[in-house]
Structure formats: C-alpha cells, structure tokens
Amino acid sequence: MSQPLVSTLTESAVRLDPRDSREYAGNQEDSPLYDICEHPERHDNVRDYDGEIVVVDDANAKSPDHVIIMPRDTSIKEIANLTTQHLPLLYRFRARAQSEIHRMLREDPNRIPLFMTGFHTIPSLFPLHLHVQDWSLSTDKMFHPRHWKVPFSNMFISLEHVIAEIERTGHITIDAEAYREEWASKPIRCPVCPGPQPQWESLDISELANHWRDHIAHWKSTNSLPAGTHPTTGLWTPTFPVILTTKRRGGMIGFPSSPDNQTAELPPSLSHLQTLYPSLEIHSYHTDDWPTIPKYILNKTTIYLSTTELPPPQVHLPRLQWIHLASSGLDLLNIPSNNILYNRRPGLQLTSSTGAGSAALAEWAVMNTMLLSRNMLTALRHQAQKEWNPQGLMGYRTLSELSVGVIGFGSIGQSVAERFLGMGCTSVSALNPAGLPPPSSRGTMEQKVHVIRATGPGALHAFLQKQDVVVLAAPLTQETVGLLGAKEFAAMKQGALVVNVARGPLIDEDALVKYLRNGHLGGAALDVAVEEPLGKESPLWGLENVIITPHVAVMHGKYNDNMLSIFEENVRAHLDGRPKRNMASLPVVFPDLPKSYKPPTFTPTAPTRTPKVVYAVRERQ
Structure with a gap:
C-alpha cells in the first residue's frame, strides 16, 4: 500500500x-x-x-x-x-x-x-x-x-x-x-x-x-571516452574540481591565516584561479577540524593540498583524484595507514613541491661549509666567553680552494652546485646514486658539473676520496639508506666536511660520531637526523665541530609562496588536462629504515582546541 x-x-x-x-x-x-x-x-x-x-x-x-x-x-x-x-x-x-x-x-x-x-x-x-x-x-x-x-x-x-x-x-x-x-x-x-x-x-x-x-x-x-570512464563497465561519473586543504594553527605552511589564527584566507594566486575556472571550489580548515568538516565537502573533494599531514584513516574522500604535498619528500606516504590508503590507491596522482626550497637548502649548505672550514664555531665560543683569541682562526682555505662533491643531482643538488660555483669554487662534481635526473628536472648545471653515475661502492669511494666537502642532497631510497657509513668516512680525505640537507638515514650516525671524534673528519653540518627531534642523549650534541639545525634549512620566508606557486601551476595543468610538475610514480617503494626514524615535520604540534570550521570559499557568482 x-x-x-x-x-x-x-x-x-x-x-x-x-x-x-x-x-x-x-x-x-x-x-x-x-x-x-x-x-x-x-x-x-x-x-x-x-x-x-x-x-x-x-x-x-x-x-x-x-x-x-x-x-x-x-x-x-x-x-x-x-x-x-x-x-x-x-x-x-x-x-x-x-x-x-x-x-x-x-x-x-x-x-x-x-x-x-x-x-x-x-x-x-x-x-x-x-x-x-x-x-x-x-x-x-x-x-x-x-x-x-x-x-x-x-x-x-x-x-x-x-x-x-x-x-x-x-x-x-x-x-x-x-x-x-x-x-x-x-x-x-x-x-x-x-x-x-x-x-x-x-x-x-x-x-x-x-x-x-x-x-x-x-x-x-x-573512438574515445572522457577521462575517468571505467574501462570495462563504461560507467562515468563527472567530477568537478574541489580543493580541500588543512594547516596547523600557527603553522607557516598553507593558506595565510588571519591575525587571530581563526580563519584562513585564500591566496591571491588561487583567487585568480577561481576567476579563470568558475567551477573551482576551495575549502580550507585547520588540522584539528577534521571531526567537523562537513561530509558533503569530503564527498566531493577531488584535490587535497597536504601541508603537514594526509587525511586520517577515519576520513573518506571517495572522489579524490590528486594529492599535492607541500614538501619535496614523500615521507608522509610511509606512515603505515597512509601507505595503505594513499600510496597504493588505484588511479591516485601525487605531486610534490620539489624546487620550492632548493635555493634555501643550497645557501644553507654553502653557509655552513664556510662556518666549518673557517672554524667559526671556535670563534663563537670565544665570543661567548668574551675572549679576543685568533688562535685556530687563521690559515683557512677559501671556497675556491675546496673540492665540493654533491651526492644527488636533482633540483636541490643542482642548486647546491650553482651556489658553490657562484661563490668561486672551481672544483664541483656530482654523483647521482639513481642515475641522471629525468629530463624534466635537468638544468644548466649539467653542462658545468661533471656528473658521475654510481655503479657500486667502488664508484662512491673513488668519488669521496677527491672531495674536501661532501653535500648530501639525494632522496631517501633503498639504495641511499646508510649511504655514508664507516667505510665511506674512512675513504674520505683527512679533515673533509660532511653536509646533510637530505634525510637523516642517509648517514650512519654512529660511524659519523666515531670519525668526527678521531679527527679524521673535520666537521659536519646536519639539518636532518635519523630520529627527529634528535634525542638529548645523542652524542652529536656534544661535538664541537658539528652544526645541528632542526630540519629548518628549507623553511625560508618565501617557501610557502613558492609551494603555492607550484600548486597553482599544477592546478592549471590538472584543469586543462596537461601533465603536472613533480609527478611521483605510485606506489612509492620505501626503504627499510631504523625503527627510530620518523617522517619529518616542519611546525610545532598544535595545541588542543575545540574543533571549529574555519573557512570555506564558495564559487563566485
């Protein structure tokens, strides 16, 4: 009835x-x-x-x-x-x-x-x-x-x-x-x-x-069909571009925050995109807002801009097509739940922000090379003790006298080589553990720097023996875990410097401590560690020839602008059906890492707050 x-x-x-x-x-x-x-x-x-x-x-x-x-x-x-x-x-x-x-x-x-x-x-x-x-x-x-x-x-x-x-x-x-x-x-x-x-x-x-x-x-x-058509059933559901992003309260990565940190504001570049693409929606929240983000928005999200995290396991984005990472590394995918939900999700596209901080990392490498090679750590200790003491601060070599070897010749490695050459270095070479970069990432530095392809430990050791400064700029892969250990440090020149702007697990930290203590290595500058934050019990803290910064070398004042510029470029490509920049091939195969290794984070943990919806940009009429 x-x-x-x-x-x-x-x-x-x-x-x-x-x-x-x-x-x-x-x-x-x-x-x-x-x-x-x-x-x-x-x-x-x-x-x-x-x-x-x-x-x-x-x-x-x-x-x-x-x-x-x-x-x-x-x-x-x-x-x-x-x-x-x-x-x-x-x-x-x-x-x-x-x-x-x-x-x-x-x-x-x-x-x-x-x-x-x-x-x-x-x-x-x-x-x-x-x-x-x-x-x-x-x-x-x-x-x-x-x-x-x-x-x-x-x-x-x-x-x-x-x-x-x-x-x-x-x-x-x-x-x-x-x-x-x-x-x-x-x-x-x-x-x-x-x-x-x-x-x-x-x-x-x-x-x-x-x-x-x-x-x-x-x-x-x-004899074609629109993108997204199921190959066997012929079913097609149109999707409309909806961007979702979350940022930490007080964090510098993501959409700009209002003075009271309660709302997020649409950057001018993305506001311009909404004018060009009227169907584009953008929704921004804080990372503690997940429980209150309307399911209606989650259901229609097609693009997620990741600033510090990926959506938690309890959040379902059924129409998700593409994730853009604010970092250059893909470490977020190595968290077990993310590996299952996103790294192995069929049809998902992933891009990174490689290039947003390459210049800053390169300058950090040059700066700390000069600090170490000129024994500025001793000068700073003298200053702290109010001592006018020139002992140990003279007779240093200028950059033009140093041979610099860059391991990893992608965007970061090429920027490192460019900065050292610009500062007068005459001997800059590079070794790429994974071979030459793909054509999309090749730069003019290839014409100025001798790039060696690593074919085994022998090639690496021969490369290390020639360098006064070794800069690590390679990605974290199965081949690069423990790339520099006891044998590699022993192969390096007496007094050589080690600079790491890549990832902590590329270095065997125990071996590094040993060769720094025995005087074979002249010093190390580390922006990364196997365990982040580096534990207080680490012997690295107590070494007088070591510079440690808390994974901040990349975080220059314009990093967020650069990241959003890359994201905007990729949004345009996505909406126009063109190839995106910095595409990763999924699933990413992650190396076996020490249990203490943690994917890097770039901002302090946000204080606990009552969840609140902070922002939603709707289509302009």
Whole structure:
C-alpha cells in the first residue's frame, strides 16, 4: 500500500513543469512509483519484475533508453534510508544495471558506450529508484535547465559510491541543506570543459543540448571516452574540481591565516584561479577540524593540498583524484595507514613541491661549509666567553680552494652546485646514486658539473676520496639508506666536511660520531637526523665541530609562496588536462629504515582546541 506522507529531504523539490508526464511533488502519497512497485503487472512500461525488484522504462526518459530499478519494498524511500542490511539489494541493483547496459549495447551497437547508474541525492519521487541510462541525454524531456543540472552536478550520486560508503560506514549521510544551497547557487557547468563557459541558464537550453551533442559526436568519431570512464563497465561519473586543504594553527605552511589564527584566507594566486575556472571550489580548515568538516565537502573533494599531514584513516574522500604535498619528500606516504590508503590507491596522482626550497637548502649548505672550514664555531665560543683569541682562526682555505662533491643531482643538488660555483669554487662534481635526473628536472648545471653515475661502492669511494666537502642532497631510497657509513668516512680525505640537507638515514650516525671524534673528519653540518627531534642523549650534541639545525634549512620566508606557486601551476595543468610538475610514480617503494626514524615535520604540534570550521570559499557568482 502507499506510504504515509513523511517530512524528508524532498519537501523542497523543484516545481514540476507541465510538460512532464507527472503532476505531483516528490514526497506525495500519489507518486505512481508506489503503484508500479506494488502492482507491476498493471503497467505497460514494466520490463521485468520479481519478488525483490522492478525494472521499468522511465516515463520521463532523459536518454533514448532510460530505465529505473526499484525495490518491491516501498518502505525504502530514498538513499538516506539505506543501511548495511540493504547491501544485498544494492548488489542486485548493480548486477541488473549491468545487464540492462549490455542489453542497450546489443540493441544499439552504434550508441556511445558511456553510462550512468545512480540516484538523485534529493529525489523528486519516492520510493527509492536507481537510474540506468547512457550519457547521450538526447530526448525531448531534456527541455529544462534543471534536467541538465542534475547529471552535471553533485546532485547525482553513483551506485558504486553508495555501495562503497555503506560497506565502509554502514549508512549514507546526505546533507540536504548543502545540496539545496548548491542547487540554488551553482550555475550549470559542462563537466568536460575546464575554462569559462556561457551562462547556460540565460540561453535557450537547446544551446547546451547542442554543445553536449558535439561532445558525444567527438567521442564517437575519435573512438574515445572522457577521462575517468571505467574501462570495462563504461560507467562515468563527472567530477568537478574541489580543493580541500588543512594547516596547523600557527603553522607557516598553507593558506595565510588571519591575525587571530581563526580563519584562513585564500591566496591571491588561487583567487585568480577561481576567476579563470568558475567551477573551482576551495575549502580550507585547520588540522584539528577534521571531526567537523562537513561530509558533503569530503564527498566531493577531488584535490587535497597536504601541508603537514594526509587525511586520517577515519576520513573518506571517495572522489579524490590528486594529492599535492607541500614538501619535496614523500615521507608522509610511509606512515603505515597512509601507505595503505594513499600510496597504493588505484588511479591516485601525487605531486610534490620539489624546487620550492632548493635555493634555501643550497645557501644553507654553502653557509655552513664556510662556518666549518673557517672554524667559526671556535670563534663563537670565544665570543661567548668574551675572549679576543685568533688562535685556530687563521690559515683557512677559501671556497675556491675546496673540492665540493654533491651526492644527488636533482633540483636541490643542482642548486647546491650553482651556489658553490657562484661563490668561486672551481672544483664541483656530482654523483647521482639513481642515475641522471629525468629530463624534466635537468638544468644548466649539467653542462658545468661533471656528473658521475654510481655503479657500486667502488664508484662512491673513488668519488669521496677527491672531495674536501661532501653535500648530501639525494632522496631517501633503498639504495641511499646508510649511504655514508664507516667505510665511506674512512675513504674520505683527512679533515673533509660532511653536509646533510637530505634525510637523516642517509648517514650512519654512529660511524659519523666515531670519525668526527678521531679527527679524521673535520666537521659536519646536519639539518636532518635519523630520529627527529634528535634525542638529548645523542652524542652529536656534544661535538664541537658539528652544526645541528632542526630540519629548518628549507623553511625560508618565501617557501610557502613558492609551494603555492607550484600548486597553482599544477592546478592549471590538472584543469586543462596537461601533465603536472613533480609527478611521483605510485606506489612509492620505501626503504627499510631504523625503527627510530620518523617522517619529518616542519611546525610545532598544535595545541588542543575545540574543533571549529574555519573557512570555506564558495564559487563566485
């Protein structure tokens, strides 16, 4: 029997046009779908039914072949009613939907093999019904802007997403107010055109129909399909660019904060992007806000800008396509939960901010080389004791007299070589444990620096024997863990300097301490350590010829601007369908590391605060 009227999501369903074949609002008792479910034998447009489901041709078909699949149990009014107990029904929906798609392809082999299966987030009719149709959208029922707005927006949610969310959490949460606001405020956007678009609502809707027909014709003529189409099922769900980012309160990395540190402000570069790409949304929160970030935003996020973390395991981003890391290293992926959730996530893209701090790291290496080679640590101790003592501060060698060897010749290594050459060094060489950098990272330094490819310990030792200064700038890989140990330090020149701006595990710290204490090495400058923060019990603290900084060499005043510039460049590439800068190949294979190793962090731990939503940029109208 028909269900009683209950106040639910669809109370504000749009007013129906007289040209529709129905004359009722979505939540009224007289929805004909109830009668079809209860008495399918009475209806000519029913294709099939049994004790569990009904398959019927949609009376308001938006494509030439458009069916809906419904449960015989009419108490399931919409997706918000679905729970784990309904998973068998949804699996049945999935199987029958694929059967209908196969039928459509058999009956019309010339149709474009591009389909949608899903639900309206705020349905216009009860009870629950699954839409199965192709993407041609070419019937006379597509006469109103709202008919285009549903498939071209987040108002349509795929069956696969519903199943995945119920399998993960046991239910589906629909933020009705957020969807209504998006429905009212967002213009219609073609889901495959990235840049500015006409205001389709102000035109004859046939203009949009013709525009979409051109896309269909192009895909047919080129035997292609839009990006993201499932290769075997032909299912496609359009995604719209939604950026989510989180930053630590008081941290310097991420979107600028207001003076009271309660809100984040959109950088001018990204604000400009919103003008160029009107469909772009950007949402920014603090890292302690995860529990209160609206699920509606999480569900539609396609891009995550990581400043200090990746989303925690309990946070699900079903539409996530790309993560940009604010760091140059990929260490965040080596946290066990992140390795599972993101490093091995099929189809996910990952980019880094390599290059944002290369110049600062290079200058740190040059600065500390000069401090060590000129024995400035002794001078500073004399100053602290108010002693005017020139002993040990004379007879040093200038940079032009030092041979400098750079291990790792990517962006950082090339910047190191450039700075030393610019300061008058005449002997700068490089060794690349992983071979030459890929073409995208090659620079003019290759023409000025002799680059050696490491083919084994012999090549490394021969390289080390020639250097007065060894600068580590290589990434952390299985090949570079423990790259410099006792044998390598023994192979180095008497009085050689070691400078590490890479990662702590590249050095065997016990061996380094030994060769510093026995005087074979002249000194070391370390911005990184195996264990960060470096424990107070570490003997490195007590050595007078060692400079230690807490992984801050990269954090110059413009680092955040540089990082956001790289991110902006990649956002443009992402929206235009071009290759991104600093792409990583997933999954990243991480080396076996000491148990004490911790991925680096760049800002102090934030104080505990009451979670609060701090910022959301919505599309400009």
